[in-house]
Amino acid sequence: MNQTPAISVVFTPLDWVWVVLLITAMIACGVIFYRLGKRSESDFFLAGRGLPWWLPATSVYATHTATDTPMWICGTIYKWGMRGIWFPFFAAWTAISAFVSTRIFRRSLAMSQAEWQNLRYSGLGAELLRGWLAGWQTFMNMFVLAWVSAAMGKICTYLFAWPNWIGVIAFTSICAIYVLVAGYWGVIMADFQQGVISFLVITLVSVWGISVAGGPSGIVSRLGEIGESWRLNPFHFDGFWGLDPNLFYTADFITLLIMSTLGGIGMGNFIDWYPEAQRIQSARTVRDASYSIWAGGFVTLIRNSVWAVAILAFFVMYPALDSEAQYEMGWFRLGFEHLPAGMIGVFFAGIIAIHLSTISTHLNLGALYATRDLYHHYINPEASEAKLVKVGRLNTLLLLLGSFLLGLTMQSITSWLIFALWLQAAGIWIPSLLQVIWWRFNSWAYLSSWIANLVMSWLVVWVLPALGVLPELPNWLNFWLLAALVSLVYLPVCFLTEPDDREHLVRYYVQARPLGFWGPVHAEAERRGLLTVKGGVS
Amino acid sequence: MSLFKTEWTPDEADRWTIHDLLACVFGVLAFFLVTVGLAGSILLQPWGFVCLALSVIFTWLTFKVIDPKLRTLSDAFGEKQAGYLEDMERHNRWEGDDAG
Secondary structure, eight states: OOOOOOOOOOOOHHHHHHHHHHHHHHHHHHHTTHHHHTSOHHHHHHGGGOBOTHHHHHHHHHHTOOTHHHHHHHHHHHHHGGGGGGSGGGGGHHHHHTTTHHHHHHHHTOSSHHHHHHHHSOHHHHHHHHHHHHHHHHHHHHHHHHHHHHHHHHHHHHHHOOOHHHHHHHHHHHHHHHHHHHHHHHHHHHHHHHHHHHHHHHHHHHHHHHHHTTHHHHHHHHHHHTTOGGGGOTTOOSSSOOSOTTSOOHHHHHHHHHHHHHGGGSSSSSTTHHHHHHHHHHBSSHHHHHHHHHHHHHHHHHHHHHHHHHHHHHHHHSTTOOOHHHHTTHHHHHHHHHSOTTTHHHHHHHHHHHHHHHHHHHHHHHHHIIIIIIIIIIIOTTOOHHHHHHHHHHHHHHHHHHHHHHHTTOOOHHHHHHHHHTGGGHHHHHHHHHHHHBTTOOHHHHHHHHHHHHHHHHIIIIIHHHHTSSOOOOHHHHHHHHHHHHHHHHHHHHHHSOOOOHHHHHHHHHHHOOOSBOHHHHHHHHHTTOBOTTSOBO | OOTTOOOOOHHHHHSOOHHHHHHHHHHHHHHHHHHHHHHHHHTTOHHHHHHHHHHHHHHHHHHHHHHHHHHHHHHHHHHHHHHHHHHHHHHHTTOSTTOO
C-alpha cells in the first residue's frame, strides 16, 4: 500500500463502547436469519425472491458505499474540484436501467448474469459464455473483496499504526460470520441496518467538516481568496477535447454522461451490474425490482454530493497536498481530526458498517456464481437444496481466503478504481447493449468481445504506454479507442457465425419481452400464437 | 395516448411505449439535477436550490408516468412466474429441450 502518515487518534472508553455495540448489532442482525438462509439455494442467494423494494434499494446504496469509496471520491474531488463529481456519476445508469434492463432481467428470472447468458443465447456458445462469466465473476468478486479490504487496512494503519494485514483481515472476517450462516438473508438484513448507519454517519461527519472549514460561505470565500473558485463549478472543463491525461475535458464529461446514462439499457456493462442483478431478482415483483434499483442509485448520488462538498471543505483546510495517498484520506481526516471525543467511536463504527455492507455482498455474490453457475450447472446438476447451501458456504469461505491474499498486494485505490470501473468496461460497453436490444447479436460475438476487451484494455491502458509504444492517453480517449478496437473483433465474429437457435430466442422473447430490434423473433412468436395481436403475452 | 394514463390492460403494459421513454428521460434529469443541485444547495448557491427543486419535480414526474403501467405488468407477470421458474430449473439441471 502507499504509505499514509498515521495520526494519533485517541479512543475513549465511550468510543470503544460504540464500536462494540454496533458490531454486535450488525452480526446479530445477520445471524438471526440463519433458519431462512438454509432453506434452499434460492433463499441462500436471493432471500426467496420475496423482498419489498426498499430492502434491496438500501442494499444497492450500502453495497456501493465501501471503505474505498470516500477515498476514490476524495481523490477525484480534491484533484479536479466539483467537476470530479462526474466520475462517480456512473451510478446514474440505474435511472434508465430501472425501467429497461432491470425489467427485462427480472422477467428472465435468471439467478445471476451468467445464467441470463444461458437463457438469452443457445448452444455451445451460451454454455461457454456462462462458464466464462461465472469464472470471471467469481474472481472479480474476490478482487473487489481484496481492494475493499485493502482500503480498510489503509484506514487502520492511518488510525492506529497497525500493520496493514490486521485491517485487511480482521473486519472482513467478522462479516464472514453472518454471510456464512445466513447467506443473502443475512446480507440484506444487515445491509439495511448498515445502510441507515452509514448514511447518518456520512452526513454527520461531512456537515461537521463543512462547519469546521467555516461553513458553506466560509468555503466559498476561502476558495476565492486562494484563487481556486473554479473548484465550485461542476462544469469547469479544460477545453472541449485534448490529449493531456492530466486535464479534464468536456469530452471526458460527455463520455461519462453517455456511458453512465445510456449504459442502463445494457446488462453487464458495469461492474456494479452484477451485484444489482442479484438485488433485482431478490425483489418480489418487477415493480419492486425497478424501484429498488432507481432508489438505490438516487440515494448513492445524494451521498456523492454530500461527500463532494465535504471534500471541498477539506481542500480549503489543506490546499497543498500533492500526493494522492495523502489527499484521498481527506474525508477520514475530517472525522478523526475534528470530531469531539465520544463521537470518534460512532464514526469508526460507521466505517465498519460501510466496510461490512460491501464485503458481505461480494462474499455472497462470488459464492452465487461459484455455486449456481459452476457447481450446480456444470458439476452436480442433481444436487439437493441442502447440498447446494453447504457448497455455497464452502465457496464463501474460499473467496474470503483468496481475497486476503490479493488484498495484501494492492497499491493505489483511485487508480485501480478508474481502471476497473471505467476502462475495463469500455470494450464490452456496446456489446452489452447489443445483447439486450438486437436479436442477431449472438453468444460468439459477446464472448469474443469479452476476451478482446480483456487483452486490449491492459495493452492500451498499461502495457503499451509503459513500453513507450503508445502515449498515456486521457480517459475519454482510452474509452472510445477501446470501444472501437474491440468492435473490430466482435462485429466480424457476429456476422460470420450463425444466429442463436430461433426456438430458444422465441422462448426468451416471450418471457422477458426485450426492447429494440427483435422483429423476426417477434413475428415468429406471433405466428406461433404466443403473443396477442397487440404484442402482449397471451 | 395520455401521458399520465392510469388504467392499463396487461397487453398494453407489456409493450414498450412512450411512458417508458419518458420515465427514463425524467429519471436521468432527476439524477443529474440532484447531483449538482444538492451540492450547490449545501454551498448555499442559488442555482443549487433551483436544480434541487427541479430534481424533485422530475422525480415526481418519473413515478407519475410509469407507476400505473409497472403495477399492471408486475401483476400480470407474477401470475406466470411459477411456471417460468419451473422451466428455468429444468434448464439448469440439463433437462430442458435445448439444455445444451
